[in-house]
Amino acid sequence: MTNTTPDWTDPDTWAGTRAPLTSSTGLHPGAYTSESMFEAEQARVFERAWVCVGIADEATTGRLLVRDLGSRSIVITRDTDGVVRGFLNSCRHRGTELAETDCDIAGTIRCPYHRWGYRLDGSLMSHPFFDEVPRDDFDADRLGLVPVRVETWGVLLFACADDDTPPLLEWLGDLDERMAGYRLDEWTSHTSTELEIDANWKLISENFQEYYHLTWVHPELAKVSRVADHYRYQGDGAYCGQTTTPVSGDERDDWLAMPPAGWLDESDAVSGRFVAIFPNVLLSVLPNHVWVMRLDPLAPGRTKETCTLLVPPDNPDATAEAVAPTLDFWIDVNNEDIDIVQRSQRGLTRGAVPAGPLAPRFEEPLHRFQNLLADCLTLDSLAGIELPGGDDPTAPADRLGTGPNPTPPTIDLTSQDAIA
Ligand code: FES
Numbered sequence: 001m002t003n004t005t006p007d008w009t010d011p012d013t014w015a016g017t018r019a020p021l022t023s024s025t026g027l028h029p030g031a032y033t034s035e036s037m038f039e040a041e042q043a044r045v046f047e048r049a050w051v052c053v054g055i056a057d058e059a060t061t062g063r064l065l066v067r068d069l070g071s072r073s074i075v076i077t078r079d080t081d082g083v084v085r086g087f088l089n090s091c092r093h094r095g096t097e098l099a100e101t102d103c104d105i106a107g108t109i110r111c112p113y114h115r116w117g118y119r120l121d122g123s124l125m126s127h128p129f130f131d132e133v134p135r136d137d138f139d140a141d142r143l144g145l146v147p148v149r150v151e152t153w154g155v156l157l158f159a160c161a162d163d164d165t166p167p168l169l170e171w172l173g174d175l176d177e178r179m180a181g182y183r184l185d186e187w188t189s190h191t192s193t194e195l196e197i198d199a200n201w202k203l204i205s206e207n208f209q210e211y212y213h214l215t216w217v218h219p220e221l222a223k224v225s226r227v228a229d230h231y232r233y234q235g236d237g238a239y240c241g242q243t244t245t246p247v248s249g250d251e252r253d254d255w256l257a258m259p260p261a262g263w264l265d266e267s268d269a270v271s272g273r274f275v276a277i278f279p280n281v282l283l284s285v286l287p288n289h290v291w292v293m294r295l296d297p298l299a300p301g302r303t304k305e306t307c308t309l310l311v312p313p314d315n316p317d318a319t320a321e322a323v324a325p326t327l328d329f330w331i332d333v334n335n336e337d338i339d340i341v342q343r344s345q346r347g348l349t350r351g352a353v354p355a356g357p358l359a360p361r362f363e364e365p366l367h368r369f370q371n372l373l374a375d376c377l378t379l380d381s382l383a384g385i386e387l388p389g390g391d392d393p394t395a396p397a398d399r400l401g402t403g404p405n406p407t408p409p410t411i412d413l414t415s416q417d418a419i420a
């Protein structure tokens with residue numbers, strides 16, 4: 001039994017993670033079950049990293065979004081000029097929380113206490129009766145809401161509560177260039193669902209990152225996403241990527257029921273891209289839809305998962321009926337994943353056995369993810385974080401997987417069966 005809780009900020013705690021892949025171990029069970037790890041992650045990961053806080057099109061003018069970054073609460077606005085901004089969710093008068101949940105606002109953020117009002121750019125606009133007895137030192141220009149970094153990338157909305165952390169595009173590495181062909185910023189939300197899962201957030205991400213379990217946990221998914229069709233999709237940056245090319249679909253076509261976006265290149269048009277952006281968002285990008293799972297840790301063994309299905313802008317016929325087979329398919333797959341990660345959580349909680357070996361053939365992405373986690377926990381500042389590199393595109397396929405960024409098999413793209 002592993003009973004002692006490690007010091008999560010001590011580099012020695014991470015010796016098994018820091019070891020080369022072929023001699024590495026997974027995380028200490030307490031990393032998934034202990035309050036001490038939960039608190040350390042809230043402070044050192046979620047209050048410092050670029051955290052996904054929503055889908056970009058949730059931020060509309062007239063809507064105030066309220067999101068957590070670790071123990072912090074922030075509000076997010078979109079100005080009439082389209083600029084998205086974030087602020088600490090605290091009034092500059094006496095610090096009151098401005099909003100509890102997402103809400104509509106008519107162009108002004110109003111504090112409920114003494115009704116100070118702020119513009120969408122955070123500047124202080126009104127302060128009722130305050131000037132009835134003037135103060136010489138009162139300067140409204142210095143009492144705007146405290147800004148927090150917020151940016152959109154593709155379909156996603158990110159926030160970062162630490163000014164020392166590198167810019168978002170640096171965090172994402174080559175992902176911006178790698179996924180540019182999808183024009184994801186144009187895709188729109190179709191359906192969104194929130195779930196609560198009895199498992200640590202890392203188990204959900206790690207499960208997403210490996211297809212080792214595919215055959216046994218997802219017999220149906222394995223028909224459209226065959227183990228043999230998986231390749232690496234890994235450049236530099238704070239993400240773990242893999243790809244299925246081609247998307248097989250030979251026995252069932254739920255994923256392929258809708259038409260693909262019309263502008264995709266030869267590779268994107270026939271592939272599925274599966275990308276876990278550290279720390280908390282899981283992207284499944286198919287030629288005709290995107291499935292996003294965003295993770296919010298609630299407790300060591302409990303996570304809120306917000307799932308969103310997106311469709312490309314050139315599919316105006318994405319009716320509920322047209323989307324239903326794709327949505328049902330994802331719900332089935334996700335339920336299978338939820339069942340197994342909850343089982344992992346129970347085993348880790350009750351057994352607390354020492355960490356086991358990672359499978360080099362399948363679990364290199366977990367090694368990458370766990371090393372990023374170790375970086376965040378052990379570094380005093382993320383200013384100098386060394387984001388992991390990508391695969392060497394000239395390297396031959398080896399036993400860690402197959403060649404990077406594979407050219408898909410030759411397929412007749414003029415046929416509707418092209419991706420089937
Ligand atoms: S605390 Fe917000 S107006 Fe007084």
Ligand SMILES: [Fe+2]
Pocket residue numbers: 207208213214217218337
């Ligand atoms: Fe799975």
